Amino acid sequence: MAQPIIQADKLTKRFGDFVATDAITFDVARGEIFGFLGANGAGKTTAMRMLCGLSTPSSGHAQVAGFDVATHPEDVKQNIGYMSQKFSLYENLTVAENITFFGGIYGLRNPVLREKREQLLTRLGLHDVAGKHVGSLPLGWKQKLAFSVAILHDPKIVFLDEPTGGVDPFTRRQFWDLLYHAAAQGITVFVTTHYMDEAEYCNRVSIMVDGRLAALDTPRRLKELYGAASMDDVFYTLARGAQRGE
Amino acid sequence: MQQLALFIRKEFIHVLRDRRTLLILFGMPVMQILIFGFALSNEVKNARLVVVDHGRDVATTALIARLDASRYFEVDQVALSPKALEAAFRRGDVKVAVVFPARFYERWQHGQEATVQIIADASDPNTANTLTQYVSAIVYDHASEQRGVQAPPYGIRVETRMLYNPQLEGAPNYVPGVMALVLMLVCVMMTAVSIVREKETGTLEVLLVSPFRPVLVIVAKAVPYLLLSLVNVGSILMLSTWALGVPVQGNLFLLLAESVLFITTCLSLGIFISVQTSSQQVAMLISLMGMLLPTILFSGFMFPIENMPVPLQVISNLVPAKWYYIIVKSIMIKGLGFAAVWKETLILAGMTAGWLIISVKRFNIRLA
Numbered sequence: 001m002a003q004p005i006i007q008a009d010k011l012t013k014r015f016g017d018f019v020a021t022d023a024i025t026f027d028v029a030r031g032e033i034f035g036f037l038g039a040n041g042a043g044k045t046t047a048m049r050m051l052c053g054l055s056t057p058s059s060g061h062a063q064v065a066g067f068d069v070a071t072h073p074e075d076v077k078q079n080i081g082y083m084s085q086k087f088s089l090y091e092n093l094t095v096a097e098n099i100t101f102f103g104g105i106y107g108l109r110n111p112v113l114r115e116k117r118e119q120l121l122t123r124l125g126l127h128d129v130a131g132k133h134v135g136s137l138p139l140g141w142k143q144k145l146a147f148s149v150a151i152l153h154d155p156k157i158v159f160l161d162e163p164t165g166g167v168d169p170f171t172r173r174q175f176w177d178l179l180y181h182a183a184a185q186g187i188t189v190f191v192t193t194h195y196m197d198e199a200e201y202c203n204r205v206s207i208m209v210d211g212r213l214a215a216l217d218t219p220r221r222l223k224e225l226y227g228a229a230s231m232d233d234v235f236y237t238l239a240r241g242a243q244r245g246e
Numbered sequence: 247m248q249q250l251a252l253f254i255r256k257e258f259i260h261v262l263r264d265r266r267t268l269l270i271l272f273g274m275p276v277m278q279i280l281i282f283g284f285a286l287s288n289e290v291k292n293a294r295l296v297v298v299d300h301g302r303d304v305a306t307t308a309l310i311a312r313l314d315a316s317r318y319f320e321v322d323q324v325a326l327s328p329k330a331l332e333a334a335f336r337r338g339d340v341k342v343a344v345v346f347p348a349r350f351y352e353r354w355q356h357g358q359e360a361t362v363q364i365i366a367d368a369s370d371p372n373t374a375n376t377l378t379q380y381v382s383a384i385v386y387d388h389a390s391e392q393r394g395v396q397a398p399p400y401g402i403r404v405e406t407r408m409l410y411n412p413q414l415e416g417a418p419n420y421v422p423g424v425m426a427l428v429l430m431l432v433c434v435m436m437t438a439v440s441i442v443r444e445k446e447t448g449t450l451e452v453l454l455v456s457p458f459r460p461v462l463v464i465v466a467k468a469v470p471y472l473l474l475s476l477v478n479v480g481s482i483l484m485l486s487t488w489a490l491g492v493p494v495q496g497n498l499f500l501l502l503a504e505s506v507l508f509i510t511t512c513l514s515l516g517i518f519i520s521v522q523t524s525s526q527q528v529a530m531l532i533s534l535m536g537m538l539l540p541t542i543l544f545s546g547f548m549f550p551i552e553n554m555p556v557p558l559q560v561i562s563n564l565v566p567a568k569w570y571y572i573i574v575k576s577i578m579i580k581g582l583g584f585a586a587v588w589k590e591t592l593i594l595a596g597m598t599a600g601w602l603i604i605s606v607k608r609f610n611i612r613l614a
Contacts, residue, residue, distance in 0.1 A: 054454055077456060077457040082455035085448070086448030086449075088448040088451065089449070090256070093260075105456045107457065109248075
């Protein structure tokens, strides 16, 4: 394996006495689709916020795209894309305006920005609705658009926080095609999800329980290890031991 | 810098595409000025005035004609008995009555005391006060005019001059108040709601993960509302000048500069609220209850602060609108310069700096 794109070393975040993320250590390779699983309150979001440079670790280290998240969060931000479960587009801006805005925020300048916008509209087949407000689009389209916008500036890594919540299985499947496409182009995909069928699509999966990393491997090896028929069973076996509730 | 421009443009799009926001932003100031300026005026026009004339001589006739000629009264001349007069007051037909005694002219001419009795329905104290003042003023006017011809009177003379607003009109009082109110409402509520909305939709998170600096998010949010509020100040001043006949007496640029300061105070309050709350409804409620109500109660434009109990007077000092109201009144109505308002300006600037520091700090803590 070449130099990993994400390296977490005993990454910890405490809020008072509460240890949200407890010394997690893992690597993610370039171009990998890395599933980050865990029940609600297991510490996924906190870990992800630290990796995005939004939150400073209490102890431990993490390097993302070669930069330390604690000391160089601005450099980290330059190199990542982010999409949350809320799709995070402006509903009363048009499709084209959203692309321009978010591209511009990441510092894309006009000739490049215009070209990328055209490419994106063509690839997603959204030319006809480019002038329409995002609010009027179906959920599945919004979601694909949000993802495409998140990787418009060609980040090295894209962080996805439960990106497929509330979307039907067919659309979810289409969305995963986009993720594979991005990964094939060398973008590392770091994704949290509640859907265990999606966990099966990942190259490697980590499962957090009570702030600690309880398991990390390929879906097939995890299933073998726990003697489970599906990722669902693996997750259930691990999460059953959790002390923390919602 | 280009990112900031892009962001500000986006904020403008948000405002301009949302009809409700637009309506609040531009409809409200116009409506409030018109309502306060015309409908809610405490001026009295064409009030029914009953004259009970026991004198029936040249002096009373002249005075009655004069009262009738004023735009404040419509004189109803009847010879009511005191009992009938009381009954009329009870029914509410009459708001004010003027009683001339018998031999009024004669007494006046002979240097005796000539008394005019004014009776007013004080169940509405403000109106009663205003009406009796109007009647007194007209009577005194008449008396002093006659004096020029007649022999000089004896005794003490009271001469009242109502400074800055000789006609005791309502508008000079309301315009500064409405300006404070509108700016408070627009800047605090709209800023708070627009930031919290981004929290709700999750776009704020995306912005924070981007290389765009968090402080610039605040700046970009504030700039459009600052500009739009200035447009509001402009439209209020124009309405005030041309529709209400209350022009700016002092320096227009000083007034605008002070307005920018107050708008900044409001924006920092709005940002503070948005940092503390996570839903648009809560942000709106806090802005309305926490900002609008104290502004109406404690800025001094509706209820005189001097009449309040001391604890409330102390509280009123915390309301930024109070200081802005004083500033606008001084500059706009009294035509005073910066020397007269530097203290208020300093207080407002101090408040703004304080809120701004707290808000930005809080905003950053939220991220950590």
